[in-house]
Amino acid sequence: MAIPALKAERRTLSGTKNNRSLRAQGKVPAVLYGKGKENVNIALDTGAVNKLMHDAEHVVELELDGTRSHALLRAAQRDYLGDNIEHLDLTRVDLNDEVRVNLPLRWVGTPKGSNQGGVLEVIRAGIALSCKASNIPKYIETDVSA
Structure with a gap:
């Protein structure tokens, strides 16, 4: 099974206003955490995230700042109609970790x-x-x- 890849951009601004602006640009705000490393606020392409959610994938390969790592989708927040993804929580994993x-x-x-x-x-x-x-x-x- 091929692990889908997502390109992530580091985001420095957070908060409701900035996240709305990010969504208007076709990005989904997300947070990457775990493995004893610092939490990182990231932005992902909405189209790629929608495909990921449709295919029911759990593990993704994230490319962030030129490095690749694996992450597990932990939570997805949707808008009140349930159509659009508002935010994702991803946790770092090694492929041999038991989850x-x-x-x-x-x-x-x-x-x-x-x-x-x-x-x-x-x-x-x-x-x-x-x-x-x-x-x-x-x-x-x-x-x-x-």
């Missing part, structure tokens, strides 16, 4: 009772998983056929 992530469950097959008018009632839509950062699946597939 804990929440993954969606994908249901496949037809439950036995559905031919008799039954309905599959989904109680849990996701599950927490610990694995190496290099081996994070996009989802967990669950067969519900009898």
